[in-house]
Amino acid sequence: MTDIGVFVNIIPSKCKSTYEIPIRKRSEEKNIINKNDKVKFLGKEVPKMSFLSVVWTVLTGPHVEIAYPIPNEYYQSGIFKARLGPYDYHTIVSAEFAKKILTENEDTFPKYHFGNELPVHKFYGTGIVFSNGEKWRAHRKLSNPAFNRSLSSNVMGEVVLDAFKLMNSEIHEPIDIYELLQHITIEVLGLVAFGHSFGTLKSKELPDIVRKYKTIMNHVETYLLYVFPFLNKLPIKRNRIFHEALKDFDKYIYEIIDMKRIELIKRKKLNESKAFEHEELLVSMLEASEQENIYIGRQELRDNMITFFSAGNDTTSMAISSSIYYLARYPEMQKRARDEVISVIGDEVKIPTVDKLKDLHYLNAIIKESLRRYPAPLSYRQLQKPTKFGEYLLPEKSIIKVSNYGVHHDPKYWKNAYKFDPDRWLSKEKNEKTHSFSYIPFSAGPRNCVGQNFSVMEQRVILTMFLIKYDWSLPKNSIHKEDLVLSKAFLFRPKNLKIKFQERMNIC
Numbered sequence: 052m053t054d055i056g057v058f059v060n061i062i063p064s065k066c067k068s069t070y071e072i073p074i075r076k077r078s079e080e081k082n083i084i085n086k087n088d089k090v091k092f093l094g095k096e097v098p099k100m101s102f103l104s105v106v107w108t109v110l111t112g113p114h115v116e117i118a119y120p121i122p123n124e125y126y127q128s129g130i131f132k133a134r135l136g137p138y139d140y141h142t143i144v145s146a147e148f149a150k151k152i153l154t155e156n157e158d159t160f161p162k163y164h165f166g167n168e169l170p171v172h173k174f175y176g177t178g179i180v181f182s183n184g185e186k187w188r189a190h191r192k193l194s195n196p197a198f199n200r201s202l203s204s205n206v207m208g209e210v211v212l213d214a215f216k217l218m219n220s221e222i223h224e225p226i227d228i229y230e231l232l233q234h235i236t237i238e239v240l241g242l243v244a245f246g247h248s249f250g251t252l253k254s255k256e257l258p259d260i261v262r263k264y265k266t267i268m269n270h271v272e273t274y275l276l277y278v279f280p281f282l283n284k285l286p287i288k289r290n291r292i293f294h295e296a297l298k299d300f301d302k303y304i305y306e307i308i309d310m311k312r313i314e315l316i317k318r319k320k321l322n323e324s325k326a327f328e329h330e331e332l333l334v335s336m337l338e339a340s341e342q343e344n345i346y347i348g349r350q351e352l353r354d355n356m357i358t359f360f361s362a363g364n365d366t367t368s369m370a371i372s373s374s375i376y377y378l379a380r381y382p383e384m385q386k387r388a389r390d391e392v393i394s395v396i397g398d399e400v401k402i403p404t405v406d407k408l409k410d411l412h413y414l415n416a417i418i419k420e421s422l423r424r425y426p427a428p429l430s431y432r433q434l435q436k437p438t439k440f441g442e443y444l445l446p447e448k449s450i451i452k453v454s455n456y457g458v459h460h461d462p463k464y465w466k467n468a469y470k471f472d473p474d475r476w477l478s479k480e481k482n483e484k485t486h487s488f489s490y491i492p493f494s495a496g497p498r499n500c501v502g503q504n505f506s507v508m509e510q511r512v513i514l515t516m517f518l519i520k521y522d523w524s525l526p527k528n529s530i531h532k533e534d535l536v537l538s539k540a541f542l543f544r545p546k547n548l549k550i551k552f553q554e555r556m557n558i559c
């Protein structure tokens with residue numbers, strides 16, 4: 052941390068700022084002075100997080116907006132900025148501003164392109180999450196039908212039954228629930244995306260390829276590598292281990308892709324259709340690319356498969372972990388959720404059907420509330436033109452982050468915003484003070500989450516089966532007694548969250 056000066060915002064703090072922007076047809080804007088082919092926008096300066104607060108949040112927490120609680124000043128402006136390394140990041144916490152960014156045409160506010168040297172780019176490449184324009188539209192066209200065809204509560208349920216076997220052999224000790232859920236979701240995604248079992252639940256010992264994946268993710272999520280990009284270029288051990296793990300992981304994924312392509316060609320020759328109730332994502336995308344006449348190359352398939360695999364596992368694991376955590380912390384909620392599950396599904400450990408899952412109103416409220424408290428903080432965009440947010444005018448190229456976490460805790464729309472309260476989703480008044488964009492865990496608009504139905508189904512299946520099979524609680528010495536403590540990763544995840552499970556006595 053010697054190069055602390057990188058944090059310092061060189062723009063002097065004053066109440067008015069002046070931006071010089073090449074002329075466009077924007078004469079309707081206020082505060083414009085025409086001058087020699089240039090216009091000057093005199094906008095009020097967006098509130099800036101102090102240097103010390105930024106340093107503190109980077110060192111102690113996962114994200115700058117998680118200054119807890121978010122200061123009211125930022126809710127009044129709806130936007131604030133923080134200097135991270137070489138750039139100013141503008142964070143939106145207003146539902147109205149989020150709506151503006153998310154619902155406009157996807158080309159007006161495209162995804163921010165993280166530098167090619169950054170680990171996020173090296174791992175995800177230019178698949179659906181990070182591409183823009185025509186390339187993104189082609190990916191999305193192939194992904195939508197593929198996701199609809201790959202939903203299967205049976206695959207998810209079978210994996211949970213395997214997890215129970217592993218849990219029962221270790222039930223005398225509190226279990227790291229996030230880690231277990233990661234193994235469950237990796238296994239589900241392996242089967243759903245590639246028709247491939249990674250074997251994460253066969254034994255406590257993790258398969259080598261999954262350990263490599265974790266090494267990669269650990270590196271990709273290291274915040275300091277984004278704040279100080281030069282670190283990525285240093286010939287240090289950490290970077291070398293990352294590149295080696297990435298090479299091995301890629302080789303593994305390419306082998307699966309090649310195998311599936313051959314399988315598909317063989318099936319075509321024999322004129323066979325698969326006898327499964329669902330189709331693997333990879334195969335569905337290959338089929339859709341033929342039907343739509345959209346060519347998808349080997350590397351693009353790799354980028355998308357890796358994206359689905361990764362986007363789907365940490366996010367869903369966090370969502371279920373926080374539900375399990377709150378149910379451990381509030382036993383009366385756990386009992387109410389279990390009573391509901393038993394009354395709708397019965398007291399037998401079995402895979403629930405999709406129809407029944409929809410009738411679990413209280414459980415669904417728990418899932419919604421968990422996603423409100425801890426959504427996946429992802430959406431980075433870059434302005435292609437000067438854009439007004441209320442009284443603030445931001446220049447072209449500004450980097451914008453839509454903080455769904457911030458929006459989800461705005462006191463304008465959420466009473467006791469930091470309280471976990473599933474009943475807020477069931478009460479009649481719930482819609483009185485809301486805004487259509489005050490709840491956006493899966494983002495919204497054209498670039499919303501393509502896997503949201505998949506994830507919600509997975510959360511429902513896993514929580515339902517856990518509620519029938521086990522009672523659970525926080526160990527006496529838990530660091531999470533007062534609140535969920537988060538690790539310093541890029542995405543939200545709990546820090547060492549151990550849960551004590553006990554098999555219920557009266558289940559069939």
Ligand code: HEM
Nearest residue numbers: 180359362363366367370427429430493494500501502506
């Ligand atoms: C609780 C679980 C999940 C949450 C909270 C979540 C959240 C999000 C959010 C906020 C975005 C927008 C990102 C942005 O604007 O940069 C997104 C996009 C995306 N998500 Fe999810 N997600 C979840 C599960 C999944 C699953 C299970 C998959 C796939 C298996 C998935 C695949 C994707 C993809 C491919 C995109 C990019 C869509 C596009 O750009 O067109 N997500 N997700």
